[in-house]
Amino acid sequence: MRVPLLDLKAQYNTIREEIQNTVTDLFESQMFILGAAVKDLEAAVAKYSNVKFAVGVASGTDALLISLMALKTGAGDYVVTTPYTFFATAGSVSRLGATPVFVDIEPDTYNISPERLSECLDHLQPQEKIKAIIPVHLYGQCADMDPILATARRYGVPVIEDAAQAIGSRYKNRVAGSMGDGGCFSFFPSKNLGGFGDGGMVTTDNEELAHMVGILRVHGSEPKYYHKVIGCNSRLDALQAAVLSVKLKYLDSWTEARRKNADYYRRIFREAGLADVIKLPTVREENHHIYNQFVIRVEERDALRDFLTSQEIGTEIYYPVPLHLQECYSTLGYKEGNFPESEKAARETLALPIYAELSTAQQDYIADKITEFYRR
Ligand SMILES: Cc1ncc(COP(=O)(O)O)c(C=O)c1O
Structure with missing residues (x-):
């Protein structure tokens, strides 16, 4: 017997026709950049994750990067997170010139320890340089969010949930990506909701944050060709959005x-x-x-x-x-x-x-x- 770690073909076999019809429709429309396919998925993920806004971006990594950009994270700033996670969690901090500060995990859930986090923030100097806390919901189980949020509130620091592995996961009946100031999702093919390539999304109840993420994913332009801030090209592909909308139903x-x-x-x-x-x-x-x-x-x-x-x-x-x-x-x-x-x-x-x-x-x-x- 052979047992692969993951068998994406087995899943594709169950939805082949529906996916192919959807993709064919998109090919016929030739609307590859943003448009209805992305808007529809954003609305569906916002509803699924119980938030007001969801903004599609090119990957889970970019969801983190752009969320931090929206918080104006830069050189000299600190972002506190766990060292036991995929590289992107801290890599996105470093790419903005900020410094990741690590806090150890709980041995049973592998998620960031709220006690260690609280101690870290008590001692980290200067405290005004702490731009964000990024708890990671590792393997699909939420971090212990209430004490994490309480610490964050004590210092007035925003919380960005790295929910890349945790779509639909719940903590005390609150959904991953809806508890912090922002949530970051990945649609990498191995995720529970995986695309046919890279993709990501930022979820939030904060209209201003959603607006900034929406601008930053198109080079900071608003209106088109007028740039108040510097962003990047990080749109969720319409093709991925169309595939993901089919898969979200399952x-x-x-x-x-x-x-x-x-x-x-x-x-x-x-x-x-x-x-x-x-x-x-x-x-x-x-x-x-x-x-x-x-x-x-x-x-x-x-x-x-x-x-x-x-x-x-x-x-x-x-x-x-x-x-x-x-x-x-x-x-x-x-x-x-x-x-x-x-x-x-x-x-x-x-x-x-x-x-x-x-x-x-x-x-x-x-x-x-x-x-x-x-x-x-
Ligand atoms: C915890 C975590 N954060 C961030 C990411 C980055 O997502 P992506 O691969 O879509 O860029 C991943 C993806 O593996 C992840 O597992």
């Missing part, structure tokens, strides 16, 4: 299938007596996890991964090097030991296949092979 059923797969893993790993060797994802009571990734924690992670690869089971390490230890950030002055929980997670975590079309037979095969590895 998102909840795909996410439900991922959640069922997660439950099934829990059951078979327990039945296989693996509970002692595998730490399964912790889901906080207040959270609705959308399982963009199903990440286990194990000892001998690299050896297990090599073995599973040899058995044609796809896995991935998200992420092997926490951002404070990345070569490009050596100038920030961090060293090993600064963020022990992030460093430990980077050594021990492993993502297993969780996509909606995964069969129970494939999951049984994975459990068998993990059992074989630990009984060897």
Whole structure:
């Protein structure tokens, strides 16, 4: 048996005709830049994420970058975030000449620790240079937003949620991307709502922020060819928007299938007596996890991964090097030991296949092979 980490063809097979009809319509219209396709998706995502405004951009990375630009983030500013995330979270800060300041994660959810965040802001000088806080809803589970928002309010600092992996995820019945001042989504193909290429979106209830993001994605122009601010070219492709509008209708059923797969893993790993060797994802009571990734924690992670690869089971390490230890950030002055929980997670975590079309037979095969590895 072969089990890939993700099987996008299996999903495409279920919606092929609808997608092809939509794409053909768009080709016939020859309206490739913004227009109705993008507007419709923006309205649908705003509704889905329970916000007033959603603005399509070229990627999740640009959603972060442009949100920070809209907050006038620049040289000398700080943006506080987690080191245990995809590079884009901090990379977008650095691209604006600002400095990412890292705060360690909670060991059970892998999300930024509200206590450490509060301590960080208490001590970070000068405090007026703190431009934003970016909590990341890692793997599809929301960060502990209430204490994060309380800290942010204490210092008057905006919160930009990195919800790239978390569309539809909920915290105390509030939707990812609706809790901070802005939310940033990615439509990278591996996300629960993935396009046929890159894409992203910024969500917000703040009309001014939405307006600025809308201008910044078209070179800061308003009206056309008149530039009050300097932006970039970062529109969401109409073609991607058309595909995503079709896929959004199925998102909840795909996410439900991922959640069922997660439950099934829990059951078979327990039945296989693996509970002692595998730490399964912790889901906080207040959270609705959308399982963009199903990440286990194990000892001998690299050896297990090599073995599973040899058995044609796809896995991935998200992420092997926490951002404070990345070569490009050596100038920030961090060293090993600064963020022990992030460093430990980077050594021990492993993502297993969780996509909606995964069969129970494939999951049984994975459990068998993990059992074989630990009984060897
Ligand atoms: C947490 C996080 N932030 C930001 C991004 C960037 O999104 P994109 O790849 O669409 O630029 C990703 C995408 O992988 C991500 O996982």
